[in-house]
Amino acid sequence: MPDNGGSTMASQTTSPAANGTAALATESVARDFGQGDSAVRAVDGVTVQIGRGEFVALVGRSGSGKTTLLNLLAGLDRPSAGKVWFEGRELSQMPEKELVGLRREKIGFIFQSFGLIPLLSAFENVELPLHIGGVSWRDRRRRANQALELVGLQGRAGHRPYELSGGEQQRVAIARALVAGPSVLFADEPTGELDSVTAESIGGIMREIGASRGVTVVTATHDLMLADMADRRLQMADGRITSEDS
16 A cells, blocks of 8 residues: 555555444545646645544644645545545545535534634524434434533523633534534634633543544644644645654
8 A cells, every 4th residue: 555655554554444443544545726737736645544532633834734634534525536434435435415414414523713603592503403404402402402511511502602702612613513423523723713721621622522422533733732632643744644643
């Protein structure tokens, strides 16, 4: 199998599709943007496996390819070359309708900008994915309250985003990402707009989610404190994994 430019996991990977213990896996995955002389290779031949319940941080400078790799792992983007597996299923073989269902039922997303709806309360923001999914009101209420309790915000359920601090808003976003019971949580710069103390708290929640619930957590981040809290840190540069630290 091709080398990935520095990741020690590459030498251990034999058949990601056959490895039922891997939550996520790639084989020589690449992503190009543009065409001809102006084409840019954002991800360049990455081979990696991420275990179920593992907390992995993708770190690197802007333009290193970490967010593009995150999007490929999440099925938000399709590779120009190579393969991506989600719990043993190759994403490129799945039609768009099936990918939408996968993202709705198996994947949670957290973003730097929180992405909360201003006119909805914290509770309403959290239960919205369940409402879209046709879940009954009784079940939505139970699951949304459980998710808010998990992030320590059950007492702020009725507050709108503008009445919450940045850290509280990100906790609501985490609760919303978890309410459908995903097996994998993706986070793109989740602490980018937070102070260091609040960022550490958010990192602790993400780590606890993996430890207590067995949820796989993958984050792209510039925050080295958050990266140090992960089980494994993958350093990226020029679209390749250049080093790996546990």
